Amino acid sequence: MEGPDPVNNELPTSDGGFQSYKAAGKLSGKKALITGGDSGIGRAVAILYAMEGAESMIVYTPEEEKDAQETQRLVREKGGKLHLLPTDLKNQATCKTVVEKAISSLGRISILVLNHGTQKTQDTIGDLSEEQWLNTFNTNIHPFFFLSKYVLPQMRSGDTIITCASVNPYIGRPDLLDYTSAKGAIVSFTRALSNQQIKNGIRVNAVCPGPIWTPLIPATMGKKQQSEFTSPMGRPGQPSEVATCFVFLASPDSSFMSGQSLHPNGGTVVGS
Secondary structure, three states: OOOOOOOOOEEEOOOOOEEEOOOOOOOOOOEEEEEOOOOHHHHHHHHHHHHOOOEEEEEEOHHHHHHHHHHHHHHHHOOOOEEEEEOOOOOHHHHHHHHHHHHHHHOOOOEEEEOOOOOOOOOOOOOOOHHHHHHHHHHHOHHHHHHHHHHHHHOOOOOEEEEEOOOHHHHOOHHHHHHHHHHHHHHHHHHHHHHHHHHHOOEEEEEOOOOEOOOHHHHHOOHHHHHOOOOOOOOOEOHHHHHHHHHHHHOHHHOOOOOOEEOOOOOOOOOO
16 A cells, blocks of 8 residues: 655645744754664654754664665755664663764763664454564563663753653554553653653653554555554644654753653544
8 A cells, every 4th residue: 555755854734735844953962862763753853853953873773774874864964963873672782782882973862762663463362473572572662671771871961761652552452462562661661760860850751653654554554454544633644743742852842841741643632
């Protein structure tokens, strides 16, 4: 099924078109480590961060090198600087190495964006293999702990951690049992880590996207799921519409928010 091309640095207008994102220097001088930054939401975050003045490093799986290089090209097109680091975050030691390399390249990490993830639909728990369940948790939540643990010692008051969760734990999506469960763990992890770190002036928040059209959707969903991939607004969202939340949570605009979840989901009403 063909869908719209992902939009990375434009926002919808009332007439059905798009207008360019207007930057205001909100992240000037900031240094960001972004996981899953090769495409989709991560790519849009990297581009908007660059437009707002941040220098970033993106982490991605080696097979996504071509996409990562395209993200780097788009960031440079906006006058930004982006470092690339291909690796597999499922390994604990690798997570520590990633942080060390990011600090070496960037000088420090003031924004940690935990965005990477994997999903594959299965209709019933009987269809969901034990291997897929373990792989989903090893990919979608365990590296969030390891990377946060290794980044936090060098963070300062005013720095931020932003996780990418999902609308799914709020609605209990039945054909993504493992993904939904791991995303629910991310929400809980975000709240607990915020309560730990708030005394240090480090804010931890989550973004919980609804249906967003990214390359992950046609790659992991069947035709039926794709045809139903919409929202109360009558369409899926674009990566740019989620990336603005990551800008807000990384900037001083959200200085009185921690342990919270933002819900760019096209109008699905959920508990916070």
